[in-house]
Amino acid sequence: MNAPDMRRQSCLPLHRAEDFPILERPVRGKRLVYLDNGATTQKPEAVIEAERRFYRESNANIHRGVHWLSQHATDLYEQGRETVRRFLNAARAEEIVFTRGTTEAINLVAQSWGRANLKAGDEIVLTAMEHHSNIVPWQLLCAETGAELRVVPINDRGELDLDAYVALLNERTRLVAVAHVSNALGTVNPVQDIAARAKAVGALVLVDGAQAVAHMPVDVQAIGCDFYAFSAHKLYGPTGIGALYARWDVLRGMPPWQGGGDMIRTVSFEGSTWADPPQRFEAGTPNIAGVVGMAAAIDYVSAIGLERIAAHEHALLEYATEAVCKLPGVRLIGTAREKASILSFMVDGIHPHDRGTILDMEGIAIRAGHHCAMPVMKRFGIPGTARASFALYNDERDVEALVAGIRKAQAMFDGGAAR
Ligand code: PMP
Numbered sequence: 001m002n003a004p005d006m007r008r009q010s011c012l013p014l015h016r017a018e019d020f021p022i023l024e025r026p027v028r029g030k031r032l033v034y035l036d037n038g039a040t041t042q043k044p045e046a047v048i049e050a051e052r053r054f055y056r057e058s059n060a061n062i063h064r065g066v067h068w069l070s071q072h073a074t075d076l077y078e079q080g081r082e083t084v085r086r087f088l089n090a091a092r093a094e095e096i097v098f099t100r101g102t103t104e105a106i107n108l109v110a111q112s113w114g115r116a117n118l119k120a121g122d123e124i125v126l127t128a129m130e131h132h133s134n135i136v137p138w139q140l141l142c143a144e145t146g147a148e149l150r151v152v153p154i155n156d157r158g159e160l161d162l163d164a165y166v167a168l169l170n171e172r173t174r175l176v177a178v179a180h181v182s183n184a185l186g187t188v189n190p191v192q193d194i195a196a197r198a199k200a201v202g203a204l205v206l207v208d209g210a211q212a213v214a215h216m217p218v219d220v221q222a223i224g225c226d227f228y229a230f231s232a233h234k235l236y237g238p239t240g241i242g243a244l245y246a247r248w249d250v251l252r253g254m255p256p257w258q259g260g261g262d263m264i265r266t267v268s269f270e271g272s273t274w275a276d277p278p279q280r281f282e283a284g285t286p287n288i289a290g291v292v293g294m295a296a297a298i299d300y301v302s303a304i305g306l307e308r309i310a311a312h313e314h315a316l317l318e319y320a321t322e323a324v325c326k327l328p329g330v331r332l333i334g335t336a337r338e339k340a341s342i343l344s345f346m347v348d349g350i351h352p353h354d355r356g357t358i359l360d361m362e363g364i365a366i367r368a369g370h371h372c373a374m375p376v377m378k379r380f381g382i383p384g385t386a387r388a389s390f391a392l393y394n395d396e397r398d399v400e401a402l403v404a405g406i407r408k409a410q411a412m413f414d415g416g417a418a419r
Pocket of ligand 1: 179
C-alpha cells in the first residue's frame with residue numbers, strides 16, 4: 001500500500017454517524033463542518049443519554065440523604081470519580097477533585113496550595129504559550145503573596161526553549177505550571193521531562209491538560225506531576241464539569257478554598273473542622289449529572305481507544321497541514337515537531353475574523369482571534385489566528401471543505417481589492 005492510501009485509511013472516522021446527532025444538522029443550509037473542537041467538542045448520544053437517564057431515574061442530592069435514591073446518586077457520583085482515576089491512571093480515587101473545569105481546577109490550586117505555601121520572593125514558572133486560565137490565577141496569587149512569575153520563552157516553531165527553562169529553575173522555584181498541549185499552537189510539551197527537571201529543584205508541577213485529554217492517553221504517574229487539570233467539555237462531555245488530579249501527599253495538606261456544605265467535618269460558631277479530600281474541596285451541591293455525563297464521555301473515548309484517536313487525528317492534521325500550506329499567502333503559526341490536532345494559520349490580506357465569518361457562511365465552524373493566549377499572539381507579532389481543531393469525528397471531507405472555504409475567502413478579497 002502506498003503512503004497516501006495508508007493516510008486515507010487512517011483518516012476514516014472512528015465513530016458511527018448516529019453517535020453525534022448535532023453533526024447531522026445543516027448550518028446556513030450547508031453540511032456542518034465542525035472544526036472548533038479546541039473550544040468545545042460535540043457530545044455523543046451516550047453522553048446526552050447518560051445525563052437524561054440520570055435525571056429521569058437517579059436524581060437526588062448526594063452524600064446527605066439516608067434514602068435509597070440519595071445513596072444511588074452518591075454511588076454514581078463516586079463511580080464517576082473512579083472512572084476519572086482510571087482514565088488518568090491516578091493512584092487513588094481520593095486524588096480526584098471535581099471542579100467546574102480546568103479554570104476552576106487551576107484557581108483551586110492557586111487559592112488553596114498557593115496561598116498556604118508561597119511567600120514573597122518565591123517563584124512560579126509558566127510558559128509563553130499558556131492559556132489565560134494558567135496565567136491569571138498565578139498573577140492574582142503573586143499580587144497577594146509577593147511571589148513572582150518567570151516565563152519560559154518559545155521559539156519560532158512554537159516549541160518551548162528547554163535550555164531557558166532549565167536556566168530559570170532554582171531553589172526559589174516553588175511551582176512549574178505548563179500546558180500539556182497549547183490551544184493556540186498545538187504544541188505538545190514534553191511534560192515528563194519538564195516535571196523531572198522541576199522535581200530536581202524541589203518544585204511542584206501543575207499540568208494544564210485541557211487540550212490533551214481528548215487527544216492522547218494521559219498517565220499522571222508516568223508524567224510525575226503533582227496536579228493535572230482538565231474540562232469534560234473538550235472531551236465529548238458536558239460543560240460545567242471537570243477535574244483536578246492532585247497527588248495525595250500534596251492534596252491532604254491543602255486547606256479549603258471555598259466553604260459550605262459537604263466540605264466540613266464539624267461546624268460550630270467557635271470554629272469548624274474540615275472533611276478529608278476530596279470532599280474538602282467540593283463545597284456545596286456539585287454538578288452530579290455532569291459527573292455522570294463526564295464518566296460516559298470517558299467510557300466513550302476509552303471504548304474507541306485514545307491511541308486510535310491520536311493516530312486518526314495525527315493523520316488528519318498532517319493532511320490538513322499539507323493542504324493548507326499549498327495555498328498561496330497562507331502561513332502556519334505553530335510548526336512544532338510534536339503537535340496535536342490544532343492548525344493555527346494566517347492568510348495574507350484577510351483579518352482572522354473576516355476569515356472566520358466567510359467560512360461560517362459555508363457552514364464551517366472555526367475559531368478566530370487570540371484564543372485566550374494573548375502572549376502567544378504578542379510573541380508572533382499578530383492580532384490573532386484562524387484555528388481549525390480536529391476531533392475523532394472529523395475526516396478528510398472536513399479538511400477539503402476548509403481548504404475550499406479559504407480559497408473562496410481569498411477569491412472574495414482578491415476580487416474586492418481589484419474593484
Ligand atoms: N487551558 C487550555 C489550554 C485551554 O485550551 C482552555 C480552554 N480553551 C482552558 C485552559 C480553560 O478551560 P475551561 O474554559 O474549560 O475552564
